[in-house]
Amino acid sequence: MAKVTAEISMSLDGFVAGPNQTLDDPLGAGGDQLHEWAVRLKTFREFHGQEGGDVDSDDELLAESVGSVGAIVMGRRMFSGGAGPWDDDPNASGWWGDDPPFHKPVFVVTHHEREPLVLADTTFTFVTDGIERAVELARDASGDDAVGISGGADVIQQTLDAGLLDELQIHLAPVLLGGGVRLFNENDGRAQRLEQTDLRESPTGVVHLRFRTV
Amino acid sequence: MAKVTAEISMSLDGFVAGPNQTLDDPLGAGGDQLHEWAVRLKTFREFHGQEGGDVDSDDELLAESVGSVGAIVMGRRMFSGGAGPWDDDPNASGWWGDDPPFHKPVFVVTHHEREPLVLADTTFTFVTDGIERAVELARDASGDDAVGISGGADVIQQTLDAGLLDELQIHLAPVLLGGGVRLFNENDGRAQRLEQTDLRESPTGVVHLRFRTV
Numbered sequence: 001m002a003k004v005t006a007e008i009s010m011s012l013d014g015f016v017a018g019p020n021q022t023l024d025d026p027l028g029a030g031g032d033q034l035h036e037w038a039v040r041l042k043t044f045r046e047f048h049g050q051e052g053g054d055v056d057s058d059d060e061l062l063a064e065s066v067g068s069v070g071a072i073v074m075g076r077r078m079f080s081g082g083a084g085p086w087d088d089d090p091n092a093s094g095w096w097g098d099d100p101p102f103h104k105p106v107f108v109v110t111h112h113e114r115e116p117l118v119l120a121d122t123t124f125t126f127v128t129d130g131i132e133r134a135v136e137l138a139r140d141a142s143g144d145d146a147v148g149i150s151g152g153a154d155v156i157q158q159t160l161d162a163g164l165l166d167e168l169q170i171h172l173a174p175v176l177l178g179g180g181v182r183l184f185n186e187n188d189g190r191a192q193r194l195e196q197t198d199l200r201e202s203p204t205g206v207v208h209l210r211f212r213t214v
Numbered sequence: 215m216a217k218v219t220a221e222i223s224m225s226l227d228g229f230v231a232g233p234n235q236t237l238d239d240p241l242g243a244g245g246d247q248l249h250e251w252a253v254r255l256k257t258f259r260e261f262h263g264q265e266g267g268d269v270d271s272d273d274e275l276l277a278e279s280v281g282s283v284g285a286i287v288m289g290r291r292m293f294s295g296g297a298g299p300w301d302d303d304p305n306a307s308g309w310w311g312d313d314p315p316f317h318k319p320v321f322v323v324t325h326h327e328r329e330p331l332v333l334a335d336t337t338f339t340f341v342t343d344g345i346e347r348a349v350e351l352a353r354d355a356s357g358d359d360a361v362g363i364s365g366g367a368d369v370i371q372q373t374l375d376a377g378l379l380d381e382l383q384i385h386l387a388p389v390l391l392g393g394g395v396r397l398f399n400e401n402d403g404r405a406q407r408l409e410q411t412d413l414r415e416s417p418t419g420v421v422h423l424r425f426r427t428v
Contacts, residue, residue: 012384012408012425013398014228030405160390170226172386174425176374176398178405184227184390191244191392194226196419205410209421211226211388 002139004164006149006156007065009034009171009206010183016153019179026095028180034173037206038062047101058202065169070145071138072102073131075155076110079124094124105141107134109155131158153183161190165213168194172207216353218378220363220370221279223248223385223420224397230367233393240309242394248387251420252276261315272416279383284359285352286316287345289369290324293338308338319355321348323369345372367397375404379427382408386421 010016011034018028027034038044042053043063053059079094094100099120106124114126127134138147146167149159159165170183184190198210224230225248232242241248252258256267257277267273293308308314313334320338328340341348352361360381363373373379384397398404412424 012423013404014396018405019400019402029402033407172423174408174410176404176406176408178402179400182228186233186393188233188243188392190227190390191232192390193247194388194390196388196421199413199415199421201413207410207413207421207423209386 002070002142002144003146003166004135004139004149004159005069005146005167005169006151006159006165007169007171008151008153008156008183009038009173011173011175011177013176013178014182014184015177015180016151016183017181018177021180028177030175030177031180033175033177034171037171037173037202037204047103049099049101056203057200058204058206058208061200061208068146069104069148070142071105071107072148072150073107073109073134073138073155073159074150075152076108076112078150078152078155079106079108079110094119096122100124105138107138107141109134109158131155131162132164135159135164153181153185156183157185157187157190160213161187163213167197167210167212169198169208169210171202172209174205174207216284216356216358217360217380218349218353218363218373219283219360219381219383220365220373220379221383221385222365222367222370222397223252223387225387225389225391227390227392228396228398229391229394230365230397231395232391235394242391244389244391245394247389247391248385251385251387251416251418261317263313263315270417271414272418272420272422275414275422282360283318283362284356285319285321286362286364287321287323287348287352287369287373288364289366290322290326292364292366292369293320293322293324308333310336314338319352321352321355323348323372345369345376346378349373349378367395367399370397371399371401371404374427375401377427381411381424381426383412383422383424385416386423388419388421 018031021028040054041059042055045053100122102122117124194211200208232245235242255273256269259267314336316336331338408425414422
C-alpha cells in the first residue's frame with residue numbers, strides 16, 4: 001500500500017508560519033525564512049514554471065521528495081490561501097494561479113462540497129468526509145508512489161493523530177519566529193516515539209530530518 | 215568575556231518536560247525519554263557519583279560540553295525541583311541531594327533572598343536581581359570558561375530575550391510528548407535568525423544541534 005509522507009519547513013521554535021498572517025502575507029512575519037532553502041532551487045523553480053536555480057544537495061533532496069509522491073493531500077487553507085476567501089466565494093480557484101505547481105492529483109480536505117477543479121495538469125478534488133477518506137482517495141490515485149501530506153499543520157496533525165502517517169520530514173530552519181502557526185499543538189494523545197531515519201545538512205543551515213512512525 | 219551557552223534536551227514537538235509534571239515526576243509524562251541519550255553515559259554517571267556507562271560519540275560531546283562550563287545559572291524550579299517546595303520552606307536544600315552533580319558555582323535566579331548554600335563542592339548562590347545579574351556573577355566566577363545556562367525553559371528564554379546568550383545547544387529527541395513545558399513560548403520580540411554551527415547524530419537517534427546568536 002502506498003506510503004503516506006508529510007513534509008514541512010519548521011522554525012526552531014516550532015512554527016510553520018510566522019505571526020500576523022494575512023491574505024497578502026500567508027506565511028506571516030518572518031515566515032519566508034522557512035522556505036529560503038527551497039525557493040532558490042532548480043527543482044522548485046521548475047515546478048513553478050521558472051528557469052534556473054541552484055543545483056546542490058538540497059536540490060537533490062527536494063527532487064527525491066517531489067519525485068516520490070504520486071498524489072497530494074492538503075488542507076482548505078493551503079488550497080485557498082490564508083483564512084477566509086473560499087468561505088466568501090466557494091468557487092474561488094485558490095491562490096496557486098492557472099498552472100498550480102503540483103502537476104499531480106490533489107485532494108483538499110474541507111467542509112464545503114465542491115466539484116473537482118482542473119487547472120492545467122493539476123486536478124483538485126474536494127473531500128468533505130475527513131482525513132481518512134482524503135488519504136484513501138489519494139492512495140487510489142497515487143499508484144505505487146507515496147501520498148504526500150503537504151500541510152498545513154492541522155492536516156499533518158490530523159494524519160498523525162489518525163495513525164495514517166508513515167513518514168514525517170521536517171526541514172528545520174535556524175530561525176526563531178516568536179509566534180504564528182505551530183506544527184504541533186498540545187495533544188496528549190499524540191505522544192509517541194518516532195524513529196529518526198535520515199539526517200542531512202543544507203548549505204543554508206537548515207537541517208533536513210526524517211522520521212518514521214513506529 | 216566568558217561565552218554564555220545554554221543546553222537542553224527538547225522533543226520534536228518542542229517540549230523540555232512532558233505533561234502532568236509533579237514533584238515526584240518533575241519531567242512529566244514521557245519526559246524521561248528526552249534524557250535517555252545522556253543518562254547512560256560515562257560522563258553523566260561520573261558527575262552523579264556512579265561508575266560505568268557508555269563511552270561513545272555522545273559521551274565525547276557531553277564531556278566537551280560539561281568541560282567547557284565554569285559556572286552555571288539555573289532557575290529556582292530547577293534548583294528546588296518542580297513547583298512549590300521552596301516557597302513552603304525557604305531553607306529547603308533543593309532536590310539534588312548532599313552531593314549535587316554540578317561541582318561548580320551555581321547561580322539560582324529567584325525572587326526569594328537566601329544565604330549561599332554549600333553542598334560538597336557545589337555552592338549555590340541565590341540571585342534576586344534578575345537574569346542579567348545572575349549571568350554577571352556567573353561570568354565573574356567562571357574565569358575563562360563559559361557560563362552554562364542549564365534551564366529551565368524560562369531561564370533560557372530570559373537569557374535569549376535579554377541578548378545575553380551566545381550559543382544554544384539543543385538535543386532534539388525523536389519523540390512527541392504532546393504537551394508539557396515548551397522551550398519556546400510565543401514572544402514576537404524573540405524573533406531572530408540564528409547561525410547553525412554544529413550538527414551531530416547520536417547513536418540513539420537524538421540530533422545534537424548547536425546555534426550561535428547573531
